[in-house]
Amino acid sequence: MLADCLPHQAAKERLPAELQSALTLTIFEAKGLEFDDVFLFNFFADSPADDRTWRVITSSWARSRDESPTDTAAARERERASGRERCSERASAADVADEAEGAELSIEAPRPESFDRQRHSLLNEELKMLYTAMTRARVKVVIYDQHEEKRRPLFHYLLVKARAADGY
Amino acid sequence: MCVDKNALFFTGDTCQTIARGVGFRFEDLTTMFFQLGEQQRKELSARGLRPDDMPKRALVQVPRVNQLSVNYRTHNGILGAASQIVSLLLELFPHSVDALEKDVGHFNGPLPTLLTDTSKDDLSILLCGSDPQHSQIEFGAHQVVLVRDQVRGRLRSAQWRTLSAQWTLSAQWRTLSAQWRTLSAQWRTLSAQSRTLSAQSRTLSAQSRTAEDCEGLAHADSRLRSSCPL
DSSP: OHHHHSOHHHHHHHHHHHHTTSOEEEHHHHTTOOEEEEEEESTTTTOSSOHHHHTHHHHHHHHHHHHOTTSOHHHHHHHHHHSSOEEEEOHHHHHHOGGGTTOOEEEEOOOOOOOOTTTTTHHHHHHHHHHHHHTTEEEEEEEEOSOHHHHHHHHHHHHHHHHHTTOO | OOSSGGGOOOOOOGGGOOSTTOOOOHHHHHHHHHHHHHHHHHHHHHTTOOGGGSOGGGSOOOOOOOOOOEESSSOHHHHHHHHHHHHHHHHHOTTTSOOOOOOEESSOOOOOEEESSOOHHHHHHHHHOSOTTTOSOOOSTTEEEEESOHHHHHHTOHHHHHHHHHHHHHHHHHHHHHHHHHHHHHHHHHHHHHHHHHHHHHHHHHHHHHHHHHHHHHHHHHHHHHHSOO
16 A cells, blocks of 8 residues: 555654544543444554453453353363364354455454453553443444454453353 | 532542543442541540431431443443453452443444454455445544544554545545535525625615715705805
């Protein structure tokens, strides 16, 4: 894409004019407001928390899964045998794009990071930010993020939880 | 701040306390009121008074907390995902948020869309697509792009630049047609005003002619008077 090749400085000068038509707010600015649709852009990529901190979420999920009485031992055994835990989702993949129709959106479980309240204290604020951002929407939330490692723990968590609730 | 300490009203959602270094819970607030009440009771008994001797309004009471559990803004798809985040907060940082019942909406709806395998080309089709079935967001006044930080969000991502250019085209079209509608409405108003104005101007010039005539008459009259010595 042409714009990608532009030197940073030139793009910097051009950009604000281009962006004028899409309302762009920071989460702080949007606090207390509501919109029909919220497009959350690079929340994880621009997060001050690193991917290890985000992976604490996976350890929480793994713990709840192991404690869950509804999970049969056989299913867990199968998961262990396959070497990785996957969750997949069919319904919303069709919404994502024409090309994705019929394809399964699956996210591999990231490696869990054990929780340390001191070291991972950033996560508190980060989760509240995410909650605040998501709850601005009346109709739709679309989360798009370019940092695969950082986004994956939460994406995976939401997908498994939603699948458990038969949502996705 | 307030003479009657029981007359205060607080409202908020502790999951949304995102200002750095600021945190509060309603649980902490009620604790504070409880301690104030205890302190007041001690002071009263030091003065030989019993709480029953005091008017009820003068005593600090522990406020009642009401939870609003119906969400009127959004549907259960978004609320479900949001409540999963609250569960994480409660599990990892139990002293950071109030433990409340999950709020529910009046209707069901789609869960947040998590874009994973979407390339930037797909993304622009997705967002700007003419087909409303597959277009996730048609950007207008009721849509928002949320970023972390205005400068970084705007300037750092090359992908964002490309996307925004494509959105801009469709959004600009909408803006233009909206502007056109406004302009033509304004034009109608203006031409109506101009008609009024020209009518007014006609009235004015008629009036001014009348005034001139009157003046002329007065002049003639004065001339007449001066030329006709009585």
